[in-house]
Amino acid sequence: MHKEAAIREPLILGHKTYHDITEDVCRPIEDKAPRTWYILFAIALIIGLYGVGCILYLLGTGVGVWGLNKTIGWAWDITNFVWWVGIGHAGTLISAVLLLFRQKWRMAINRSAEAMTIFAVFMAGLFPLIHMGRLWLGYWVLPLPNQFGSLWVNFNSPLLWDVFAISTYLSVSLVFWYIGLIPDFATIRDRAKKPIPKKMYSILSFGWSGRAKHWNRFETVSLVLAGLATPLVFSVHSIVSFDFATSVIPGWHTTIFPPYFVAGAVFSGFAMVQTLLLIMRKAMGLEAYIHTKHVEYMNIVIMVTGSIVGTAYITELFISWYSGVEYEGYAFFNRATGPYWWAYWSMMTCNVISPQLMWFKKLRTSLLFTFIISIVVNIGMWFERYVIIVTSIHRDYLPSSWSMHFPSHIDIGVYVGTIGLFFVFFLLFARFFPVLALNEVKTILKSSGESYKNAPDDHHDAPDPVAHKVESAGDDQPAVEAPKAEAKKELTAEEAAAKTSALMSKLGAGSAEAKDDLKAISGVGPVLEGKLNEIGIFTYEQVSKMTKEEYDVLDELTGSFPGRAERDDWAGQAKELMNKSNS
């Protein structure tokens, strides 16, 4: 089993068992949706439908309904495209890059971050498609033999590279996400009581049964897909940046664009993950799995990538001056002081200053502050794309064609509509899909769960808490356990009797007739129950009176599982069981 340093904060808080994890994640799916879900869904749906209406109007009328003109041929459409693609970078970064780096904290957030990625890339893909104007001819971007002779698409063009990059990214992310979902759908399928959900999840889970060989393949597939997706993440936004960097427009013609765009994408993607998860963990009661530590880790990523973005801005400014090219210099001077100064300074404030506040531990561990900053960063990153695109082209080489960009209401409607659609998808995801990677979170319960980590000291020199349970269950001890077991002094019969009576006087007598089912206490199996009964412990009431002292005596008497009773908090559990049976 993977060991983790004791000083690392546990990733799963509270005394969770495997079953608790299943319960916590599946309950929101199985219960009725709360009223707020319906309200949010209705709002998102109305906004989304308005966006669809705008898109249909655009397709019916033509791209002229956007606020574009001869000088500014690219504005909100491509800004929104890059913004959404950027947001779509966090999910695969979390699930692929962090998987390769063996970052366990990713497990609680990767499922929802990946869902966010996929929905964000859907939204992104929409913009180039509707920008074609005649969407029904969209297949022209594919290298298909056609009636114009053997005229192929231009493989030298970064715009075509983008088609390949985005479609590869979207489909690979989708497959990666779905392969992880299959075992979790199987969990929901096996719990489902009503026939329709059962049928639905049974189809979605592809008949997954959890065989050892399948898990073996599952892990290899996850690892190889992560290995493939990692360079893919970096390539996608590099290629998006080529759309600009390979042109000869001052302000775009920049070699630092690929790394700068990738850092910006991760920056904005993590900000969006924070925005969504901070709400989701609260609404769905997942505070034990996604807690301050996860938020802090993500804030550190935001801080680092934000610093890279800030450095890139300043490098750009410096190079535009140092290059001595007056057009290049003017492009940047115009950004900061021209008619779009407000966009430039919003971008600078949101993206350069706000992430630097994360150096303060107090701020980066504050959930409210994180939420505010995450929204600030999302706004800042939208302005970044707007500044790069619009301010670079609105004053081109010919002053006679200088112009300004004013968005039409269709521009705004399409953009706001994609936000609505995005939330429609995300709310449906949160309602019907397991929002936590159940099978992955369960694998870290023993290494990073609080109840296992904060075990008493003897746990650290004991080889493995669970191995002791085997010892108690099986008569012959496994070889590894032998030295420890031998070192322990065997109790003589009298000592044992004395200790038993002392223990029983504290706990009070119980009788075999009024026996409770002690197996209901997690950590107690049939064998252990027998031993407890032998000593004279039969009821929850007796167990509930136990303290550290009694646990120790018990450990000596049963000669096994040191610390297990305390770690599992038998007394607390017994109290709960008592309350349950009384009510």
Added chain:
Amino acid sequence: MMAADKVIYAMYDDDDVLKNGAKKLVSKGVKINEVFSPFPIHGIDPIIGVKNTRLGIMAFIYGLIGLTLATVGMRYFMIEDWPMNIGGKPNGSYLENMLAFIPITFEFTVLCAAHGMAVTYLIINKTLPGMPAQNPDPRTTDDKFVMELRLSENSGFSSNELETMLKDTGVIELDQKEI
């Protein structure tokens, strides 16, 4: 028609207990047919004799196919069939123009490797839409772990002997089925 066989399902509530139990059983010469678990149990494969998958190699092969297709395709489209001359700069030979083809070559390689592997994975697992679930107990996708033993594969033992041995490994439930 296969001869009647008996399957024994031993259920555990802890992955490590199952693993230690499996180790003990295997050392006594018992053959464990299958293990069903809600998450991957690390280290169980060598104990019950599950060989490591070769899907990684398959992914590499699919990647090579993608690489070849992209190279051959772009060479044909851009160099042979319709050479472009953009701004007085002809495409020339494949090698001269290759730099511009690298992004798509890379993307297509990843596309083929990822999808090829994913499809292979689903097919060899026989996990496809509409397939029936085969786990013996619905709790094995929640928090229980089941070991499956077949009598026909353990001809040296009677079913009673197997059950006695299983009981020593900390099982919480035992079940039998004739197939």
